[in-house]
Ligand SMILES: NC(=O)C1=CN([C@@H]2O[C@H](COP(=O)(O)OP(=O)(O)OC[C@H]3O[C@@H](n4cnc5c(N)ncnc54)[C@H](O)[C@@H]3O)[C@@H](O)[C@H]2O)C=CC1
């Protein structure tokens with residue numbers, strides 16, 4: 001099938017590449033000339049595991065191309081996807097200007113064509129309930145006839161950054177929102193190769209499809225905030241949130257996913273989408289109280305480690321050097337949008353601390369935000385040289401089994417604040433660390449040097 005992907009960001013680029021992988025011809029359109037130049041030169045503007053492999057194959061075989069020219073994309077395609085930003089507006093509701101303006105331009109282009117080809121305009125962006133109707137109005141205002149020349153489809157995307165290609169190629173489900181049988185058939189034909197494992201294509205009306213996306217993100221965010229509150233209470237009553245998680249997750253009604261306590265959820269979507277759904281409630285005279293709490297708990301949780309570091313130094317961190325491991329909002333991405341690490345860094349800088357950050361992929365994206373206000377380390381160990389404490393913000397694999405003897409040697413004091421519970425508190429205490437994690441008891445550190453040496457060597461690392 002011939003596809004245009006309008007917007008070539010995390011969603012547009014991954015979706016476009018994966019559609020091309022199934023044999024479709026995809027033209028990706030973006031207004032960012034640098035991005036399009038990079039893509040035309042075979043370079044990926046984002047880090048996303050496995051993307052390079054599919055990108056190279058499909059560009060070299062000519063099924064995946066890039067342009068800044070919307071007219072080229074529209075002329076090529078029978079399926080026109082909108083994968084555009086929907087950032088929060090001032091009142092928290094989704095800003096639809098990117099989507100509606102692009103729809104307007106597409107409508108004008110189609111209205112000026114000689115032929116009467118039928119097109120699908122497909123919302124892949126996360127958009128509030130009623131947006132498909134608004135896009136349809138925009139098309140009709142240009143003189144186009146719904147059902148004859150076009151239909152609007154809502155096709156929300158559920159991929160996660162860091163595993164986006166795998167999620168797209170093997171989705172748990174595909175949601176198609178349309179009241180047109182013809183549109184539903186075309187969309188089903190497009191997605192059938194992706195659901196061969198028997199996962200369903202769920203065809204619903206446009207409004208339900210739009211609500212499904214917000215409901216999915218909001219219930220996942222609610223689980224995280226809920227577990228963070230359990231973690232906070234565990235600390236007060238001497239329980240261990242990781243053990244609690246194991247205990248509850250064996251109940252198949254609860255399941256094991258999205259129950260990890262930590263320093264709150266970040267990313268470009270959970271904070272924005274929970275806020276937007278809350279706003280939809282308000283606009284419809286409904287106070288969605290749970291969502292308000294989900295956001296408040298998350299804001300509090302993202303401040304937690306900075307407060308703990310400042311408390312550790314009795315309220316005065318001026319001149320103290322804090323090393324941060326993990327800058328991206330989650331592992332396996334360079335995305336720093338709404339990253340808890342950035343909130344922690346800002347709070348530490350405001351309090352007068354010096355910060356040095358390390359991340360396997362997100363140094364450049366972080367540099368664009370903080371510039372010279374913080375230092376950047378070339379590797380995870382050199383970040384620790386002369387640092388007073390280490391703060392772990394993202395659970396990259398490389399941080400899970402580091403050489404803790406080296407970590408201890410390099411830090412001015414053996415102090416670790418772990419926002420992702422990557423180490424065992426008991427073993428950390430045996431190795432002489434002052435170790436604070438989320439929702440688990442902190443144990444007094446061993447202070448006998450010989451015992452510490454033994455524990456470090458038993459940890460599999462040279463003492
Ligand atoms: N990032 C994610 O993991 C997911 C995002 N979503 C949703 O998908 C949508 C897009 O998100 P991302 O891909 O993360 O955004 P992004 O910011 O990475 O990409 C958006 C792209 O659109 C381009 N753009 C802006 N205006 C344009 C125009 N008029 N014509 C052509 N291109 C234009 C920008 O230059 C940018 O490259 C949002 O609604 C988001 O909520 C949904 C599922 C997952």
Ligand SMILES: O=C(O)[C@H]1O[C@H](OP(=O)(O)OP(=O)(O)OC[C@H]2O[C@@H](n3ccc(=O)[nH]c3=O)[C@H](O)[C@@H]2O)[C@H](O)[C@@H](O)[C@@H]1O
Nearest residue numbers: 157158159160161258259260262264265266267269329330
């Ligand atoms: O709409 C979107 O953009 C996407 O948002 C999330 O995907 P993403 O933000 O890429 O990443 P997640 O894996 O969901 O993690 C989000 C945040 O929650 C945190 N998290 C996740 C899981 C958990 O148990 N605990 C926890 O704190 C992560 O550290 C991260 O900061 C959803 O999982 C996707 O289904 C959705 O398509």
